[in-house]
Amino acid sequence: MTARHDQMTARLMAHFGGTAMLTVPGGRDPDSPEWDPVFLPDQHVMVQAIVTGAELDLIAGGAIQASDMVVAMLPHRDVVPTPACRLTVAGISHALLDVQPVRSTPDGAVIYYRLHGRA
Template sequence: MVDYVRLEATAQRLIAANGKAVTLVRAGAPTGPEWDPQPGPDTEHAAIMVETGYSLAYRSETLIQAGDKLGLISTDLDIAPAMSDKIKIDGDTYEFIDLQPLNPGGTTLLYQFQARK
């Protein structure tokens, strides 16, 4: 039987050892009257990621564009990342193009993402 909790701990440890700090930015909840809602302030959440990058072979005639960021985000977070979130990497803000949990056996081990400016 596979111990997914142990695999998640290993993924967290490896991403922390080889990754870098980033920030997940989540849009704030709307405030104000129902007929005139105003966007609430964004909330920022610390995260650790490893940039996996891509080769030119992956870029030709695919959905990956020059400047896209591909990587893995640790599950050691206070929120689960969502497609509507943004990610700040090295001071630049990117929108998620794709965000998928790797979750065999019902335990999320890490999040794989593609993000674009």
């Protein structure tokens, strides 16, 4: 990203953003033998996010419930969110129904992830 983008992101996060906890399910260790599987613990990662809300036409159309949460999450160097993850904001855990990477160009770096969660 450019220095200007980083400055704008920092200003937006300082004014509107906060931290949230992304929980990545552990699953089975692929290096463990099938006859003696080892299951990894869940990974809890603090991420920066802005709760943006949903467009009224999506709520009216039934795609999103009024109690759902839509979040813009900054990329994190250790984890990429998937629908198998959970996002905890203000003590409330949300299952991720949809995760969409947002890029400035089709093959560009991810600017942020749009997460649709439901408690």
